[in-house]
Amino acid sequence: xxxxxxxxxxxxxxxxxxxxxxxxxxxxxxxxxxxxxxxxxxxxxxxxxxxxxxxxxxxxxxxxxxxxxxxxxxxxxxxxxxxxxxxxxxxxxxxxxxxxxxxxxxxxxxxxxxxxxxxxxxxxxxxxxxxxxxxxxxxxxxxxxxxxxxxxxxxxxxxxxxxxxxxxxxxxxxxxxxxxxxxxxxxxxxxxxxxxxxxxx
Amino acid sequence: xxxxxxxxxxxxxxxxxxxxxxxxxxxxxxxxxxxxxxxxxxxxxxxxxxxxxxxxxxxxxxxxxxxxxxxxxxxxxxxxxxxxxxxxxxxxxxxxxxxxxxxxxxxxxxxxxxxxxxxxxxxxxxxxxxxxxxxxxxxxxxxxxxxxxxxxxxxxxxxxxxxxxxxxxxxxxxxxxxxxxxxxxxxxxxxxxxxxxxxxx
Numbered sequence: 001x002x003x004x005x006x007x008x009x010x011x012x013x014x015x016x017x018x019x020x021x022x023x024x025x026x027x028x029x030x031x032x033x034x035x036x037x038x039x040x041x042x043x044x045x046x047x048x049x050x051x052x053x054x055x056x057x058x059x060x061x062x063x064x065x066x067x068x069x070x071x072x073x074x075x076x077x078x079x080x081x082x083x084x085x086x087x088x089x090x091x092x093x094x095x096x097x098x099x100x101x102x103x104x105x106x107x108x109x110x111x112x113x114x115x116x117x118x119x120x121x122x123x124x125x126x127x128x129x130x131x132x133x134x135x136x137x138x139x140x141x142x143x144x145x146x147x148x149x150x151x152x153x154x155x156x157x158x159x160x161x162x163x164x165x166x167x168x169x170x171x172x173x174x175x176x177x178x179x180x181x182x183x184x185x186x187x188x189x190x191x192x193x194x195x196x197x198x199x200x201x
Numbered sequence: 202x203x204x205x206x207x208x209x210x211x212x213x214x215x216x217x218x219x220x221x222x223x224x225x226x227x228x229x230x231x232x233x234x235x236x237x238x239x240x241x242x243x244x245x246x247x248x249x250x251x252x253x254x255x256x257x258x259x260x261x262x263x264x265x266x267x268x269x270x271x272x273x274x275x276x277x278x279x280x281x282x283x284x285x286x287x288x289x290x291x292x293x294x295x296x297x298x299x300x301x302x303x304x305x306x307x308x309x310x311x312x313x314x315x316x317x318x319x320x321x322x323x324x325x326x327x328x329x330x331x332x333x334x335x336x337x338x339x340x341x342x343x344x345x346x347x348x349x350x351x352x353x354x355x356x357x358x359x360x361x362x363x364x365x366x367x368x369x370x371x372x373x374x375x376x377x378x379x380x381x382x383x384x385x386x387x388x389x390x391x392x393x394x395x396x397x398x399x400x401x402x
Contacts, residue, residue, distance in 0.1 A: 063306075066260075069258040159325055160322070
């Protein structure tokens with residue numbers, strides 16, 4: 001009889017463990033729930049704060065001005081304290097920063113897909129996507145802004161702290177001029193840079 | 202005594218179930234194992250065949266020629282039969298296809314990150330990334346190539362079949378001119394378009 005009780009306890013324990021395991025992956029990625037789709041500024045800022053990587057496009061020096069997209073990590077601030085401006089840690093050994101230093105026109109594209117909340121195809125309009133177009137500028141070395149940006153980058157991407165010192169990594173930011181957001185059917189949603197930057201969670 | 206045996210059986214069953222659950226996510230995504238990093242062509246083709254979305258960059262008509270990256274789904278062929286050329290299903294309601302029809306210069310960037318095999322940060326060189334630069338061209342309507350491309354796209358992205366007929370979706374392909382691949386430390390790996398296209402799995 002005692003064994004039957006123990007048996008029941010073990011079964012309950014395993015079911016609880018299964019529940020925890022099934023939800024652990026989503027819990028690690030998501031720290032804030034997806035906002036209401038009608039709140040366009042909240043949707044855009046949520047995408048930027050929750051994601052960790054995207055594609056940064058510049059005008060290629062090597063390939064006759066072709067748009068060159070490059071997979072990069074980024075951060076828009078410390079957890080819960082992002083300002084919506086994406087900061088990058090780029091080496092001049094890589095074409096993206098060299099392109100930007102010659103011609104700053106750039107865009108940064110991110111998808112909801114890596115966050116894990118998409119129920120449909122990554123190109124379905126209900127799976128949000130955002131493209132910020134603007135100028136990719138190097139942040140002044142030694143400035144307060146660079147210090148804050150580095151802290152934000154290294155907090156979201158701890159590995160960056162160990163990237164080789166000799167590789168000339170520099171902090172860049174995208175100064176946003178235009179916002180292209182799709183977070184539902186009906187084409188790009190209207191949102192100004194001001195609405196985006198002023199948004200507070 | 203019989204109960205103890207049953208208890209042991211139940212415990213073994215749950216551990217097996219846990220093992221299956223822990224690996225099921227990776228199994229769904231991966232159909233071919235990651236190739237040896239020294240085989241550069243295999244690495245690039247594997248990234249293209251296993252991924253389902255990336256960022257397609259064109260030169261923006263609306264934003265003074267700025268590079269405009271856009272999250273898109275794609276396919277390079279039927280499962281196990283890809284040819285390395287990414288095909289897209291784009292509507293002219295969207296800026297990317299309109300940009301390409303004016304100036305075909307484009308690039309397509311993908312990351313290993315969505316495949317689920319990255320052990321480190323998405324920007325760490327061991328997490329592969331690929332940028333194909335070239336010309337984004339509309340595939341001739343009614344051609345054999347368009348038929349094959351649609352089959353490849355609809356097989357990888359079944360939802361595309363239901364996208365609104367009135368939205369003027371057209372098949373585009375990236376004619377590759379240059380390949381930028383990072384799949385380990387030491388910068389971009391040398392690979393020609395010919396080596397990439399000729400590769401057979």
